[in-house]
Amino acid sequence: MRILWWCVASVGASLFLIKRFVCVVHVQGISMEPTFVHGDRVVVLSHWPQRWLQRGQIVVFAREPEVTGLPDGITVADLQFGQELVIKRLIGLPDDTVVQPCTSPDGTRSTTFQSYDATTNLATWHIPAHHGFVKGDGTSSFDSVQWGPIPLDSIQGVVIAKLPYRRTPMTTDLMSDTEIDELR
Structure with missing residues (x-):
């Protein structure tokens, strides 16, 4: 009976810890290709101490969505958007x-750098305290090159695994027309 109690307590504690510290995030977009493609699911360990962050880790962080073309007198705060979660590779620490x-994917040039060499098109950023520099793995990525360094406090977790791909009716954008018709 005592062994059964310990097993039940262990399973309960494990489930609590998993629910509290682990989540699954769906990747949207192409900025992390080829590492992750649109529709991939990744396991994220949240509550990752900042002092454990290392260059090369893939992180999920929150940032305010970019909204353009608002009427005069209307701000992003007025729209009451929540923060969006973004997945990128951490390449610079404080x-x-x-x-x-x-150069941005849309052809515009970033202005968040400290210095710029026009002959090589290379910019230099000096990362301040409590900030990091993130970059997408793909060639078409909006990241710290455009935004500048991000606050480390905005990091929600670190990617620890990629889940096997599972095709469901929810991801029909990744399916052929024939496969979609077969679902109907």
Whole structure:
């Protein structure tokens, strides 16, 4: 009886910890290709201490959505959007110097850098305390090159695994027309 109680308590504690510290995030977009593609599911360990963050880790962080073309007198805060979660690779930590090409996927040039070399199109960022520099793995990524360093406090967790791909009717955008017709 005592063994059964310990088993039940262990399973209960494990489920509590998993629910509290682990979540599944669906990847949207192409900015992390080829590492992750649109529709991938990743396991994220939340409550990751900042002092454990390392260059090269893939992180999920919150940031305010970008909204353009608002009428005069209307702000993003008025729209009551929540923060969006973004997945990128952490390539710079506090006190690092990061050198990257500074052209955006849309062809515009970033203005968040500290110095810029026009002959090489390379920009330099000096990462301040309590900030990090994130970059998408894909060639078409909006990231710290455009936004500048992000606050480390905005990091919600670290990706620890990629789940096997599972096709469901919810992801019909990844299916052929024939496969979609077969679902109907």
